[in-house]
Amino acid sequence: EDQLVDSGGSVVRPGGSLRLSCAASGFQFNRYDMHWVRQVPGKGLDWVSGINGNGIARSYGDSVRGRFTISRDNAKQSLFLDMTSLRLEDTAAYHCARLKSCGGSCYYFDLWGQGTLVTVSP
Amino acid sequence: SFVLTQPPSVSVAPGKTAIITCGGENIESQSVHWHQHKPGQAPVLVVYDDDHRPSGIPERFSGSFSGNTATLTITRVEAGDEADYYCQLWDGAGGRAIFGGGTQLTVL
Numbered sequence: 758e759d760q761l762v763d764s765g766g767s768v769v770r771p772g773g774s775l776r777l778s779c780a781a782s783g784f785q786f787n788r789y790d791m792h793w794v795r796q797v798p799g800k801g802l803d804w805v806s807g808i809n810g811n812g813i814a815r816s817y818g819d820s821v822r823g824r825f826t827i828s829r830d831n832a833k834q835s836l837f838l839d840m841t842s843l844r845l846e847d848t849a850a851y852h853c854a855r856l857k858s859c860g861g862s863c864y865y866f867d868l869w870g871q872g873t874l875v876t877v878s879p
Numbered sequence: 880s881f882v883l884t885q886p887p888s889v890s891v892a893p894g895k896t897a898i899i900t901c902g903g904e905n906i907e908s909q910s911v912h913w914h915q916h917k918p919g920q921a922p923v924l925v926v927y928d929d930d931h932r933p934s935g936i937p938e939r940f941s942g943s944f945s946g947n948t949a950t951l952t953i954t955r956v957e958a959g960d961e962a963d964y965y966c967q968l969w970d971g972a973g974g975r976a977i978f979g980g981g982t983q984l985t986v987l
Contacts, residue, residue, distance in 0.1 A: 761921070792976065794976070794978075796916075801963075801965060801978055801979070801980045801981040802914070802916070802922070802965050802967075802978040802981065803978065804975050804976040804977070804978065807974070807975070807976075816974045816975060818975065852921065852922065854922075857927075859910060859927060859928040859931075861910075862909070862910075862969055862971035863909075863910035863928055863969065864969040864976070865910075865912035865924065865927045865928070865967065865969070866912075866914065866922070866924065866967070866976070867924050867927070867933065868924075869914075869921040869922045869923070869924075870921055871919075871920060871921040872919075872921065
């Protein structure tokens with residue numbers, strides 16, 4: 758069974774750093790682009806960052822660019838999100854997600870992790 | 880850039896039909912996908928590419944797209960369908976996913 762398990766969430770002070778992890782199993786990890794999506798409490802889903810299968814191409818949302826770094830270890834079937842200079846507004850549940858193509862510019866998330874909670878608090 | 884608009888909430892009695900819309904300017908040529916999210920759980924894809932259903936998703940869930948509005952329809956609604964539902968498309972120019980604000984489905 759294909760599965761994604763998120764971990765690493767914690768309580769951290771503003772300005773602090775944290776590394777999130779996502780462990781993949783049941784599928785050939787390096788064949789897929791992987792992404793992070795977050796949900797601020799009481800709010801909707803918000804795309805954070807993405808990385809292609811070989812780890813070369815990376816993209817970031819405007820609110821995290823320059824502070825967060827996405828990476829992957831295909832040998833360990835793992836995805837990471839290194840978060841620095843954390844702000845109160847980064848408080849959210851962070852989900853990793855597998856991206857699938859349906860042709861052309863059609864892409865969707867077909868598998869999600871359960872999420873890991875990051876709380877940024879003084 | 881795209882902005883997707885969903886109604887904040889939809890309420891429906893068990894056994895009835897729930898209709899959740901997702902609209903936006905200039906999305907006519909885009910493909911829209913739908914995700915179900917229950918608190919504390921992993922989101923689940925329920926419809927992709929406007930009207931395709933992943934394996935394991937009940938036939939009660941269906942999608943459609945007309946003009947600049949995508950629609951998720953859930954027939955014979957059950958208590959277990961209570962969740963937040965999000966539409967999503969891919970912004971190829973920006974290389975990122977765009978989500979609607981989400982619709983909370985309440986089963987009365």
